[in-house]
Amino acid sequence: MRRNLIFTLMSIEVMLNAAGLAFVVAGSRWVQPDGQVMFIFILATAAAEVSVGLALLLQLYHRDKSLDADAASRMRG
Amino acid sequence: MFRLLWLIPAIPFASSLVLALVGSRMSKKVVAAIGVAAIAASAVISILTTWKFLVAPPPGDSYTQALWTWIDVAGFRPQIAFYLDSLSLIMTLVVTFVSFLIHLYSAEFMIESEGYSRFFAYMNLFVASMVTLLLADNLLLLYLGWEGVGLCSYLLIGFWYPDPANGLAARKAFIVTRIGDTSMIIGLFLLFRQLGTLHIQELMHRAAEQWTVGSALPIAAAALLLGGSVGKSAQLPLQTWLPDAMAGPTPVSALIHAATMVTAGVYLIARTHVLFRLAPSVQFAVAVIGATTLVFAGFSALNQWDIKRVLAYSTMSQIGYMFLAMGVGAWTAGIFHFMTHAFFKSLLFLAAGVVIDAMHDEHNIFKMGGLRKELPLAFGVFLIAGCSLAGLPLITAGFYSKGLIVWEAWSSPQGNPILWLAGAFGVVLTALYIFRVIFLVFFGEAKASVTKRPGYRIQIPLGILAVLSLIGGFVNLPPGLGNEPLFTRLLETALPPSVQDRFGLLTEMRSEGLLALAFLLGLGLAYLFYLRSRQWSTALTANRLGKVLHEFWFADWGFDWCYDKLLVQPVLWFARIDKGDVVDAFYTGIAGLNELLCRGLCLTENGQVRWYAASIAAGTVIFVAIVLFR
Amino acid sequence: MDAVFYIAAVTAILATLMVITRLNAVHALLYLIVSLLSVALVFYTLGAPFIATLEVIIYAGAIMVLFVFVVMMLNLGAKTAETERTWLKPGMWTGPCVLAAFLIVEVAYLLFHAGSLGQEAGLVEPKQVAIALFGPYLIGVELASMLLLGALVGAYHLSARKQQQLEIQDGVDSNGTRAVTGRDLTRSGAGGPSRAA
Numbered sequence: 001m002r003r004n005l006i007f008t009l010m011s012i013e014v015m016l017n018a019a020g021l022a023f024v025v026a027g028s029r030w031v032q033p034d035g036q037v038m039f040i041f042i043l044a045t046a047a048a049e050v051s052v053g054l055a056l057l058l059q060l061y062h063r064d065k066s067l068d069a070d071a072a073s074r075m076r077g
Numbered sequence: 078m079f080r081l082l083w084l085i086p087a088i089p090f091a092s093s094l095v096l097a098l099v100g101s102r103m104s105k106k107v108v109a110a111i112g113v114a115a116i117a118a119s120a121v122i123s124i125l126t127t128w129k130f131l132v133a134p135p136p137g138d139s140y141t142q143a144l145w146t147w148i149d150v151a152g153f154r155p156q157i158a159f160y161l162d163s164l165s166l167i168m169t170l171v172v173t174f175v176s177f178l179i180h181l182y183s184a185e186f187m188i189e190s191e192g193y194s195r196f197f198a199y200m201n202l203f204v205a206s207m208v209t210l211l212l213a214d215n216l217l218l219l220y221l222g223w224e225g226v227g228l229c230s231y232l233l234i235g236f237w238y239p240d241p242a243n244g245l246a247a248r249k250a251f252i253v254t255r256i257g258d259t260s261m262i263i264g265l266f267l268l269f270r271q272l273g274t275l276h277i278q279e280l281m282h283r284a285a286e287q288w289t290v291g292s293a294l295p296i297a298a299a300a301l302l303l304g305g306s307v308g309k310s311a312q313l314p315l316q317t318w319l320p321d322a323m324a325g326p327t328p329v330s331a332l333i334h335a336a337t338m339v340t341a342g343v344y345l346i347a348r349t350h351v352l353f354r355l356a357p358s359v360q361f362a363v364a365v366i367g368a369t370t371l372v373f374a375g376f377s378a379l380n381q382w383d384i385k386r387v388l389a390y391s392t393m394s395q396i397g398y399m400f401l402a403m404g405v406g407a408w409t410a411g412i413f414h415f416m417t418h419a420f421f422k423s424l425l426f427l428a429a430g431v432v433i434d435a436m437h438d439e440h441n442i443f444k445m446g447g448l449r450k451e452l453p454l455a456f457g458v459f460l461i462a463g464c465s466l467a468g469l470p471l472i473t474a475g476f477y478s479k480g481l482i483v484w485e486a487w488s489s490p491q492g493n494p495i496l497w498l499a500g501a502f503g504v505v506l507t508a509l510y511i512f513r514v515i516f517l518v519f520f521g522e523a524k525a526s527v528t529k530r531p532g533y534r535i536q537i538p539l540g541i542l543a544v545l546s547l548i549g550g551f552v553n554l555p556p557g558l559g560n561e562p563l564f565t566r567l568l569e570t571a572l573p574p575s576v577q578d579r580f581g582l583l584t585e586m587r588s589e590g591l592l593a594l595a596f597l598l599g600l601g602l603a604y605l606f607y608l609r610s611r612q613w614s615t616a617l618t619a620n621r622l623g624k625v626l627h628e629f630w631f632a633d634w635g636f637d638w639c640y641d642k643l644l645v646q647p648v649l650w651f652a653r654i655d656k657g658d659v660v661d662a663f664y665t666g667i668a669g670l671n672e673l674l675c676r677g678l679c680l681t682e683n684g685q686v687r688w689y690a691a692s693i694a695a696g697t698v699i700f701v702a703i704v705l706f707r
Numbered sequence: 708m709d710a711v712f713y714i715a716a717v718t719a720i721l722a723t724l725m726v727i728t729r730l731n732a733v734h735a736l737l738y739l740i741v742s743l744l745s746v747a748l749v750f751y752t753l754g755a756p757f758i759a760t761l762e763v764i765i766y767a768g769a770i771m772v773l774f775v776f777v778v779m780m781l782n783l784g785a786k787t788a789e790t791e792r793t794w795l796k797p798g799m800w801t802g803p804c805v806l807a808a809f810l811i812v813e814v815a816y817l818l819f820h821a822g823s824l825g826q827e828a829g830l831v832e833p834k835q836v837a838i839a840l841f842g843p844y845l846i847g848v849e850l851a852s853m854l855l856l857g858a859l860v861g862a863y864h865l866s867a868r869k870q871q872q873l874e875i876q877d878g879v880d881s882n883g884t885r886a887v888t889g890r891d892l893t894r895s896g897a898g899g900p901s902r903a904a
Contacts, residue, residue: 003687004732004790005686008690010726014726014742021746027831031831032831033831033835033836036758036836037847040758040761044855045854047855047858051773052861055865059865059866073683691802694806698806
């Protein structure tokens with residue numbers, strides 16, 4: 001598990017991409033547009049998530065001056 | 078007029094409810110007005126009912142007013158019904174009238190205490206329960222009243238609850254009387270099982286028909302009921318709670334522990350007299366218990382320094398007289414003594430309250446002295462009541478009632494000379510201890526100054542009770558002194574007449590004369606030891622044997638110590654070693670398991686983002702695995 | 708066509724592996740872009756040209772550029788490489804590897820127990836995709852637009868400068884010492900007895 005938040009976000013992108021790939025392949029296998037449609041939605045989601053995520057990351061950087069995921073553990077149980 | 082019978086318990090009950098719910102928001106004047114007026118109403122109705130009963134007695138000399146059916150299960154149908162015959166009439170009259178006077182007294186006496194409305198609520202509830210007990214027509218309703226007075230006794234003894242000692246005394250009273258109550262309820266079970274009803278008159282009927290004298294069932298039933306009486310009336314062996322009950326306020330001691338609750342046991346025996354007559358051995362036990370208690374308590378009273386404890390032991394002793402009367406078959410004499418005792422004992426307590434209050438809550442009689450000039454009213458009434466208690470011949474009520482009992486102890490077929498001797502010796506002791514108190518408190522030189530004088534609300538009840546303590550005996554004049562046994566004749570409509578057939582050496586007059594001598598002996602000894610030559614009494618307690626006896630009698634013949642070693646310590650020990658037993662381990666185990674789980678789950682809430690992400694990933698993998706490989 | 712597919716697939720896998728093991732953030736980003744481009748090529752060979760285009764333009768073109776902006780802004784270059792070296796220990800890879808192994812097993816199981824592949828992957832025209840979007844998936848389009856709106860507002864709000872946020876907070880708290888203004892009267896009326904006490 002990477003501690004730097006940038007890498008975490010990047011990994012999320014990878015995951016979303018992989019999911020999208022699976023959808024497209026499925027849609028292509030049955031020669032239907034549904035897979036591609038799903039991929040478009042996933043793309044929209046990824047875009048939204050990246051923008052909000054990066055905004056949060058910037059806020060965190062301003063507050064704690066570091067991108068360590070372990071430093072943001074004030075919500076301990 | 079008889080139709081108003083149900084109001085006698087209902088009005089105090091209603092006022093108690095009102096005071097309990099909204100009393101704390103009312104001013105003290107209003108609270109006192111409600112509390113006293115309720116009992117006054119009950120007293121007035123009782124007086125009118127008595128008058129009506131005397132003038133135009135109902136048919137069969139009894140009147141029943143049924144309100145509703147309480148329970149109706151498989152042929153068991155106790156009702157909420159009130160049964161009025163001369164026994165319950167006299168007792169209700171005395172109880173309500175004395176309660177009214179004591180309520181009036183406490184309106185002034187308790188004015189500075191916090192919880193004024195709580196006090197009156199409890200007191201009214203007590204009177205309501207007591208009257209329910211007296212007027213009940215079946216044993217279950219009687220038991221309801223019985224428990225009600227026990228509860229109010231607990232609440233009122235522990236009235237000043239911030240002091241834990243008061244709570245302890247209240248709990249002790251409740252627990253010891255509970256032992257008696259358990260015995261009584263088992264007796265009720267037995268009676269119902271064998272005779273099929275708990276309605277008192279019906280029960281007496283069936284018992285007389287079905288059971289033979291001296292067989293096992295009446296002995297068992299009577300003995301169990303006797304257990305209840307012994308607990309409630311503080312006789313041996315369940316008497317240990319009464320001296321400690323003096324921790325409550327003085328009006329409480331006057332009302333509950335002198336005039337009313339402690340006589341409930343006597344009432345029970347009188348009501349179920351048929352059972353006792355069917356079990357002569359138990360009846361004899363009643364007499365023996367009465368006789369021993371009156372002597373034991375007399376010795377204990379002689380050695381107390383707290384004025385209220387002297388009066389507590391005195392109560393114990395006088396109820397011993399009543400038990401003695403019941404035991405020898407002098408049923409009406411016992412009730413007569415109850416009436417006179419209610420007057421002079423409550424008066425003694427009330428006067429003692431005035432004295433204690435005037436001496437800034439000082440209870441120790443050795444720290445008082447010379448109060449007859451400072452508190453002339455208290456002195457006067459205390460003297461009158463004390464003389465009545467000891468039985469000053471001819472002019473006091475106590476003389477007549479006590480004399481009757483002691484004479485019956487000799488002359489009744491169930492009596493015997495030893496019981497007479499115990500009664501006579503009791504007179505010596507009574508005179509001795511009460512005049513000891515009088516001489517120590519009111520004579521001699523003054524040890525402290527008096528700041529508080531009683532107001533009219535205290536003076537009026539004291540006066541009325543003093544008059545009653547003097548003239549209360551004249552309702553039953555013995556043959557040699559006028560021969561007008563009005564009281565006995567009234568009560569014989571409800572209770573069996575006493576038989577006097579053994580004469581031997583004594584006649585009634587000779588017995589009364591000997592009692593008068595006993596009174597003078599006690600008075601003389603008290604005068605000698607406590608007024609004229611105080612050094613004799615100090616010398617007595619100073620020497621070794623005297624000291625041991627003094628300590629022994631001070632501690633009530635070691636009963637408390639005995640019970641502590643026999644019962645209390647073993648139970649505590651057992652409770653201690655049982656603290657962590659298997660059943661407890663089960664419950665603590667559950668709690669411990671939960672705690673473990675909680676701590677385990679807490680670890681997952683560590684606020685680490687990576688940990689959360691990892692758990693999501695792992696969860697997803699597992700989920701997919703489950704879906705795939707099902 | 709098959710060869711292109713296999714080459715692109717291998718490139719994608721290798722590039723992604725490089726992404727997750729790089730210490731330098733910028734290097735990882737560049738490898739991610741390469742991975743995305745390879746996947747786009749895979750899409751094209753699978754008969755989804757429109758999606759391939761979208762992948763390049765939006766994913767690699769907009770989202771990755773956003774990442775690059777942020778990385779450059781925070782200056783995460785050689786400095787972070789040092790910290791990453793300390794943080795990234797070999798032992799750290801065990802957990803993820805185990806989970807990944809599980810996943811691979813599951814995927815393999817799926818692949819070998821599912822139906823046969825049979826025919827060739829067919830081409831799906833962009834026209835068909837468009838008809839699907841305006842037909843049965845219309846609600847999805849609307850929802851996606853709302854999602855993007857939400858993301859827009861959220862990102863804007865979260866990026867507001869911290870100074871402004873503090874000022875707004877101060878205004879609400881210290882009303883005891885503030886001079887009475889028009890807004891105060893209305894606010895104090897709503898506050899009620901707790902304020903007076």
